[in-house]
Amino acid sequence: MPNTDLKPGQRVRIIQEIDRREGNWQCELVGKVVWARSEPTGSWFAHGKNDKLWLRRLRLEKEDGELTTIVVDQHTRLEILDDADTST
Secondary structure (H helix, E strand, C coil): CCHHHCCCCCEEEEEEEECCCCCCEEEEEEEEEEEEEEEECCCCCCCCHHHCCEEEEEEEEECCCCEEEEEECCCEEEEEEECCCCCC
16 A cells, blocks of 8 residues: 555545455544554564564544554555645
8 A cells, every 4th residue: 555645634544354264354444644654563573674573554533533543554455535634
């Protein structure tokens, strides 16, 4: 998912799918982008940059005001619903 073009304030729909033996499980989330960035995990065995595994994370504000952070992976689909409000 190329989310480097995401801007704070954009309204997006995120669909993530988990592949399971019993059948795929799907979760859908709609919210406004707060930020999108790579952040390190606390994994000591990752052997990545600075001995950390870097994950792409997306912070969203849901319509009820709840903030949630999701990890973006190869099974994540993104749909931009509205552009960022630049009038404020």
